[in-house]
Ligand SMILES: O=C(O)CCC(=O)C(=O)O
């Protein structure tokens with residue numbers, strides 16, 4: 242083209258394109274409930290291939306009941322519609338276990354470094370990357386396991402073991418959120434068994450590490466932006482890899498979850514109603530000796546409307562010692578690290594990015 246304006250125009254941020262089903266596979270979980278062992282093996286192989294190639298896939302025909310999913314979105318809408326003041330009653334800075342509300346337009350707000358840094362874990366979060374994080378247009382409400390008041394770990398002040406913060410004035414909210422949490426804990430166990438099969442381990446292999454798991458449930462609300470540039474600002478600076486074992490995400494029909502492909506392109510994970518987007522986190526990457534990919538992703542909401550998503554982060558038990566799985570080590574793939582304690586590594590991340598009432602301690 243002879244038109245020179247394309248050369249003199251300021252560099253535009255690299256925009257994403259919609260992914261196709263070869264890039265983010267859509268995997269049917271119906272065969273898992275058929276009782277047919279061969280069909281279950283096939284699903285496990287499909288899942289494993291997706292984990293090795295991109296670390297992201299979409300699951301259709303899963304066992305989580307559709308009404309539970311509808312309900313959790315409805316509860317997220319109710320919560321985020323509360324006045325800011327009511328949401329700030331459950332501000333995460335009032336919790337010492339990273340539960341509660343995170344308001345919009347916060348930069349990196351970590352208040353210390355606790356836990357333990359691990360080489361190869363959360364590599365993207367160098368000090369410079371953290372500083373470069375821009376305010377964003379999303380707000381979050383997060384819970385973890387609802388422990389009874391006499392729980393021994395809670396009483397002992399074991400990190401990440403505590404109480405959830407619940408807002409006033411939302412009858413039914415706590416029940417529905419906990420109901421979804423429980424259903425997702427079961428679904429996480431099913432997924433873990435599929436990963437284990439794909440890795441030639443016994444199907445219940447991971448169960449020993451998910452006895453009192455640090456699973457988190459996160460409600461997310463993203464506001465629309467004035468234009469693509471504005472949408473990019475916050476979204477792109479917050480590209481990250483998830484830290485836990487794996488993530489199970491429900492997104493509404495807006496779109497906006499973007500994954501970096503191997504060639505460096507940003508591809509949008511197409512929303513499929515009721516389906517889960519599952520991705521591998523750094524803990525599973527470490528477990529599999531980097532055989533499974535924990536892939537950089539971000540949310541760029543440039544579709545002119547608000548967006549809701551519901552993430553469940555399948556983190557193992559605090560004391561889980563992660564070391565390379567025997568089926569992921571051989572002469573061509575020597576161990577890339579010795580071992581790490583899952584809870585210490587998660588605590589290191591959280592204490593750097595989230596507020597805490599324990600900051601002064
Ligand atoms: O909202 C989304 O689609 C993804 C959120 C996410 O990546 C996260 O919370 O780790």
Ligand SMILES: [Fe+2]
Pocket residue numbers: 481482483538
């Ligand atoms: Fe994520």
